[in-house]
Amino acid sequence: MLMRRDNVRVCIPRFLQIGKGSLSELPNIISSIGNIKSPLIVTDKQMVALGYIDKIKTILSSTNLVISVFDETLPDPTDTVVLKGVELVHKNNSDCVIGFGGGSPIDTAKAISAMAKFSKNIQDYKPPGTFDKQGLPIIAIPTTAGTGSEVTHHAVIIDSRNKEKISCRGEGFVPQAAIVDYELTMSKPRRLTIDNAMDTLTHAIEAYVSKKATPFSDRMALDTIRLVTNNIYKVDKDPKDIKAREELMLAATLGGLAFTNASICLVHAMSRPLGSNFKIPHGLSNAMLLPTITEFSILSAQNKYAECSRVGSFSLKDDNDEIACKKLIDGLYKMNKDFDVPSIKTFGTNQKEFERELENMAKDAEISGAPNLNPRVPSVEEMIILYRKAWEPLGESC
Ligand SMILES: NC(=O)c1ccc[n+]([C@@H]2O[C@H](COP(=O)([O-])OP(=O)(O)OC[C@H]3O[C@@H](n4cnc5c(N)ncnc54)[C@H](O)[C@@H]3O)[C@@H](O)[C@H]2O)c1
Ligand SMILES: [Fe+2]
CATH class of the missing domain: 3.40.50.1970 (Rossmann fold)
Known part of the structure; x- marks a missing residue:
């Protein structure tokens, strides 16, 4: 609700x-x-x-x-x-x-x-x-x-x-x-460029589906999604593409305005413990989790995720919500593949430490309060399952 x-x-x-x-x-x-x-x-x-x-x-x-x-x-x-x-x-x-x-x-x-x-x-x-x-x-x-x-x-x-x-x-x-x-x-290397753009995209999607979204944050969130998906492939092809750099910078600021006036949700809640425990850069840990968590949450706000999908050109304007949502999940997994985003495992995370920290990470995520603003609110046990899924995602959509 x-x-x-x-x-x-x-x-x-x-x-x-x-x-x-x-x-x-x-x-x-x-x-x-x-x-x-x-x-x-x-x-x-x-x-x-x-x-x-x-x-x-x-x-x-x-x-x-x-x-x-x-x-x-x-x-x-x-x-x-x-x-x-x-x-x-x-x-x-x-x-x-x-x-x-x-x-x-x-x-x-x-x-x-x-x-x-x-x-x-x-x-x-x-x-x-x-x-x-x-x-x-x-x-x-x-x-x-x-x-x-x-x-x-x-x-x-x-x-x-x-x-x-x-x-x-x-x-x-x-x-x-x-x-x-x-x-x-302009001086940013490829990995940083992609990770920052994925952070921005995550801010926008989370602001849009957040329970605290407003008409004000919605407008900026949708524009941010459009700006990121229009430009991330361009800047990856040509890092000196000034127009693409300009639009990604604008997206970051608009995305900030969107989430600060709504909220971030489950992706950021679960991403932060990955950063503090395993030194995974912020944008990268968001990108690692975004497809898996979108897949988990999508049926609880199908119309909103479908709009993200259409605005971000993951799907066509006249695709119905169900198809648009499926294409969003496929598109997010594809982006991670196209941009060489590692899984938590292939980043080089120590599996024993990961398993040992799972419960603490899920509890930290819960304490942040952000999971409660997600369209689908997970239990601590469900967050542990999601972490394990993101350890080595199969990239299947539901
Ligand atoms: N306050 C907020 O609203 C908010 C929102 C999202 C994330 N964060 C936090 O921001 C931090 C991540 O920030 P970030 O992703 O911008 O990266 P960062 O500030 O951690 O920098 C990462 C690396 O990029 C280098 N770098 C920065 N600009 C560069 C440039 N133009 N050219 C070449 N190298 C450059 C830095 O020197 C550094 O080595 C995390 O701690 C995250 O939790 C804060
Ligand atoms: Fe962020």
């Missing part, structure tokens, strides 16, 4: 600078936020090595800002890394954080923003509570075209004590401004 929400509160960044070359608008964005003297750029070593941080310093050289850089963020950030960044904020009297990179540096910046002013214990930000206070101003500059973190009210951080991947949420994690410049994604 869909829970109808008659009206919804939407919280989005005050400024979105979007398009080619928009990074050069950073000085204007900073002055629009006002009263910023000493920003901290939160990024990773790869961004430094690719020359992006030097480029930002050059762009900001005409200002009087005192810039410092924290480049120690890692994929799938932990609270330990966040606290190192908080130390630097206090040492340098930073008054703003600029998250530059993929979802990991942006989420790290969000958590630094909160923990520099409020609790330093990540468990205090754990759902179902929300963090709605105002930390340091956050500017998000994505370089991956995947997570949509630049517009979302989420910050995904691992508690290093128990490996729990916590999707902290609340209005305090919404950036004040975001710069969405697809030129920053």
Whole structure:
């Protein structure tokens, strides 16, 4: 049953600078936020090595800002890394954080923003509570075209004590401004490009079928699905296809707006424990699970999945719901084959450890609350069966 929400509160960044070359608008964005003297750029070593941080310093050289850089963020950030960044904020009297990179540096910046002013214990930000206070101003500059973190009210951080991947949420994690410049994604290698696009596709499908979907999130979710499926094969054929890169970047931001105003569901709930336990990159673990979980859920929201299928050109416009759903499942398995997405097994996961962690992973997924928003709500036992199925999926549709 869909829970109808008659009206919804939407919280989005005050400024979105979007398009080619928009990074050069950073000085204007900073002055629009006002009263910023000493920003901290939160990024990773790869961004430094690719020359992006030097480029930002050059762009900001005409200002009087005192810039410092924290480049120690890692994929799938932990609270330990966040606290190192908080130390630097206090040492340098930073008054703003600029998250530059993929979802990991942006989420790290969000958590630094909160923990520099409020609790330093990540468990205090754990759902179902929300963090709605105002930390340091956050500017998000994505370089991956995947997570949509630049517009979302989420910050995904691992508690290093128990490996729990916590999707902290609340209005305090919404950036004040975001710069969405697809030129920053041109340096991405193939695997990252595909995994990010699959993350975006998963956000959109999950937002659309979520029990918290709204007419507002639906529009963006459907557009996101169309943009991803129109462009993912193009960019795989020609990584320099500027138009395809631009549309995938737009999809990531729209997908972020879609799921942050609806929700993610079972795929993300089960994907996060795979990331924290087996270091499977976020987009990749979503892609591994998406066909299997769609197959499990599809009969509980056949008309919605059928619409995803038609909009994403998995099926024809006049295919009936049943046929459209079958083609969606076949199409998702085919995408994984076409884009060399490994199974959990072929990724190199240790089977004994996988079996040992299964129950904990399923329980972690349940605690996140997201499975309850899935069209079909699984038990812990069913999630264990789904993990085992995704270990080495047969690729059969129901
Ligand atoms: N906050 C949210 O709303 C939200 C939503 C979805 C996912 N996430 C989180 O985001 C994280 C994943 O982020 P991600 O997939 O963007 O990747 P990431 O930030 O973890 O980066 C992955 C790798 O890609 C490299 N990279 C980034 N941009 C590049 C570029 N332009 N060229 C070359 N290399 C580049 C990085 O240096 C890094 O080595 C996970 O922790 C996930 O849980 C957050
Ligand atoms: Fe995601």
